[in-house]
Amino acid sequence: MERIERIHALHRILTAARYPVTVPRLQEELECSRATVYRDLAYLRDQLMAPVIGNGEAGFRYDPDDPGRFELPGLWLSSEELHSLLAAQQLMSRSGGGVLSNALAPLQQRIEKLLDDHAGGRRVPVERVRVIPHRTRRLDETAFRHVATAVLDRRQLAFEYRARSTDQHTRRTVSPQRLTHYRDNWYLDAWDHEREALRSFAVDRISNARTLDEAARDLPDEELNRHLASSYGIFSGTPKGWATIVFSAKAARWVADEHWHSQQQGRFLPDGRYELKLPYSSGRELLMDVLHYGSDAEIVEPPSLREQARTLLQLAISNYERGPK
The missing domain is CATH 2.30.30 (SH3 type barrels.)
Known part of the structure; x- marks a missing residue:
């Protein structure tokens, strides 16, 4: 546990304590040595002005007669939370074509400063958070x-x-x-x-x-x-029906872990294939995603959607039968 996280945990322990907390218990809770406990208590009391009272024999607690409820100043996050926040910032700035990068620049600097404080001056390799935009359109x-x-x-x-x-x-x-x-x-x-x-x-x-x-x-x-949000895709609308798609056993290893819709229903079939059911309104986007799996996907229901898929596949085949233009 890093220091800033220990200070945060120590604050929580002392805030909740009705009676003095012994040093051995603090060592166990904070996963640190006796000397580290004393250093953190001194930092909390002398640098952050926390109302810490007590001694090594009886234990430590916050002064119950303190007129105000002490709170840690500023933004206190764990290293994991800060790294997650930085990853989210990288995702937003890199996937939006630069639209958000200027607005988020001050936030990124603040996050990197907090991470440096956690790392004791060790440089945080931000470039190792990799975001690859896919088919992103130009945005004004x-x-x-x-x-x-x-x-x-x-x-x-x-x-x-x-x-x-x-x-x-x-x-x-x-x-x-x-x-x-x-x-x-x-x-x-x-x-x-x-x-x-x-x-x-x-x-x-x-x-x-x-x-x-x-x-x-x-x-x-x-x-x-x-x-x-009741139907499949971005231009959903009120559902007109449910689509049933069956994926091959090979594709099932991917599809079973994918989130297509909040109301989707999926199950493995006895032969290893995977059956997926979901509500849809406009079939255009759903057809696009199903055809992405090629021969590993088959629309079973409804017949009208199955026929649309068959027509699209026939048109695609015709492009190759007549040769390049």
Whole structure:
């Protein structure tokens, strides 16, 4: 146990103690020597001004007559918590195309300083936290900041939107509900005032965003979850049915450990294959992920989704039958 963690643990022990705590018990709790216990007690009392009273024979405790409840100053985290926080910061800064890196720079410096204090001056190899973006799309930093501000300030947002599926250009005024990071890209879940419905927008397709003075309309969490999280994928909607996919025994070793949806149902079949059931609304994204497994995946139900998969596979085969263009 490192020193800052021992000080934190020592503070917890003395705060909870109704009677003096003996040095042997402190040695056991803090996993350190007798001399270290005395050094930590002195640091807590002399440097942090904690109301420590007692002696080596009777034990130590916080003074019950102290007028105020003593608390440790500043931010106190364990080494594991700090390393986890640093890893999260690296993930955010490297996976967002630099959008968040400037805003997070002061936080990173603070985290690295705390880690250095824990490590006794030993350099922390931050570069060994490796994040590889996958199919990340270019993101306009100004648009992202307007979107994030509108979400957090609970204000309406106006912007131009060019849908990738239709290439249609529209002007939208929305009440932002949630900002979602999904598959290395950002999406805005919002109430579209003109269409009077919930919609999800890819932030990389938003331009000329402007935060309005009008307060955003807040929808209940239950409604948001029902519309945005009840079916498979980012553009979920209300479920239209359940899909059943069977994976080969080879692919089962991966799929059985994967999280596809919060309501998924999975089981191993007697022959080693794996059956996965999940709710879906639009089959487009689900088909994309199932076809990713090639011959190791088969859609069993419903027949309509199975037929869509068969059609897509036939179209793919036709590209190879006629030769390159």
